Amino acid sequence: MTSWMKGLPEDLQAKVKKVDKKISEKLSEIDEIVLHNQQRVLQIFRENRVAEEDLVGSTGYGYDDIGRDKLDKIFADYFKTEDAMVKPQLTSGTHAISTAFFGVLRPGDSLHYLTGMPYDTIQEVIGVAGDNPGTFKEYNIGFSYTPLLENGKVDYQTAEKNLKEDKSIKMVAIQRSRGYSSRDSFVVAEVAEMVKFVKKHAPNAVIFIDNCYGEFTEVDEPTFYGADLMAGSMYKNAGGGIAKTGAFLVGSKDLIEKCGSRLIVPGAGKYEGATYPFMRDFYEGFFLAPNVTGEAVKGSIFTAALLEEMGMEVSPKWDAQRTDLVQTVTFGKPEPMIAFCAAIQHNSPLNAFVDPVPSHMDGYEDEIIMASGSFTEGSTIELSSDGPLRAPYSLYIQGGLNYAHVKIAITKAVLEAFYKQLNRCNKK
Known part of the structure; x- marks a missing residue:
């Protein structure tokens, strides 16, 4: 067991290991896309004599x-x-x-x-x-x-x-x-x-x-x-x-x-x-965009696979063709959606101590719940999640500057929103 999973429930550790094995080939496909796009960007920089x-x-x-x-x-x-x-x-x-x-x-x-x-x-x-x-x-x-x-x-x-x-x-x-x-x-x-x-x-x-x-x-x-x-x-x-x-x-x-x-x-x-x-x-x-985008896409694949293991409805599925950064998870009601979004905020590099609260946002009709502990305000290439408080109560998770952060944050979010929440309900 690697140290980052120390203290996690054995069941969650097993799920993460299962997901790692399941998605490995898919992650390799993303690496090939990154190499192709990075080569193109590099060549264009060279041809345009950037100085x-x-x-x-x-x-x-x-x-x-x-x-x-x-x-x-x-x-x-x-x-x-x-x-x-x-x-x-x-x-x-x-x-x-x-x-x-x-x-x-x-x-x-x-x-x-x-x-x-x-x-x-x-x-x-x-x-x-x-x-x-x-x-x-x-x-x-x-x-x-x-x-x-x-x-x-x-x-x-x-x-x-x-x-x-x-x-x-x-x-x-x-x-x-x-x-x-x-x-x-x-x-x-x-x-x-x-x-x-x-x-x-x-x-x-x-x-x-x-x-x-x-x-x-x-x-x-x-x-x-x-x-x-x-x-x-x-x-x-x-x-x-x-x-x-x-x-x-x-x-x-x-x-x-x-x-x-x-x-x-x-x-x-x-x-x-x-x-x-x-x-x-x-x-x-x-110049960094091909690689950073690839890291975010890998994070979306991990997110989909782990949440599927938790029995959640996700879109796209982990093995679907990826064409953007957005990963959807549907909760069906507002309370678990808010709790999961808060858990992502608590595992962000900035403002991890903040609890996101549904509120009005310019440009949107419904109240929005949003987690975004990003270095640039509103940056969705960085790990964030948001969604309108309306049926079917879907949370839209996107971004991640590196795959490691997404993996850690989503795993900890699953711990907070599922395992700890279940323990609280059992105690009641």
Whole structure:
């Protein structure tokens, strides 16, 4: 027995050992993905001749920022797009997505989601949730979506009808991750099929991908298959746990120009905006991203396998193909969900002494329970868990800067939420 498991119940030790053996081959598969993606990143850094002066950053207007322009080129090269915009002025993935929407769509245009209703924060941007200023409604921009089938897959038959009937649709959005829903996240092969479908039935529509949580989890990215515009967050996968803020957009040159004009100002567009002191973190984070993402994916596999051993309902299963960082566990009622989330907080490097309390969070309709003892606030490449207090009371666990921390924290969370909780109930 290794020392980190000292003091754990023998039954839990046995379960951990069983899981270690069961998932070993799956973890080796992740290592191969990491090697492939790391090789690509390394080669792109070399080809773009990254140097110390690229890491300094700029001040004021940010004109002639060679490091910023080179980083845009690196992102465009990795995602195989014409252009990119990597900015600390983009405050989150949701901000990048909103910038894409308002950069491309004009009054009278419509956005259509092929993958069902988007998650809570995007609903607020559109205006179907909340009562906020500046939503689609104020700009006379329409919104529609095709509900997913019961199995969580795209309803192509209904989508074909929707795309043909609504001539105002200018952008079709594909949400790769599950968000706060119970469906599986879409693997890149499925996204590629969606892109092909949209090009056939709405050839003039801009195909937009919400790729948050997805970068580096597979050897391919959605933009390899013809997506026009894609967004992601720098303090999720692409920042490698180093980036403190920021997000990115990659896509065709004309669309990135439109997004730059929306974010900054027409005329200067993406070529304005100071980067001091963020560039070193952005470069180093992107270089580390393949490995850090791989560590987080390994942690998700362990989490799924151990919780399955505990008899919990999890999605995806431990042996399923992974396409993002999100691991769902469903509790069916709020009390055990809150207890498990608290146990993750108690096994975090920061604020381990804090008990998370369900509360309102901007951008969400329901109260949210969240554990996040992370070095960067809101970083979901670091181990965290959260979920809305609504049926079926599912907790969304994601991230982990290294596999060892996830393994320790999840095991201790299982101890707190299952074994110790059972002992308390027995004593009563």
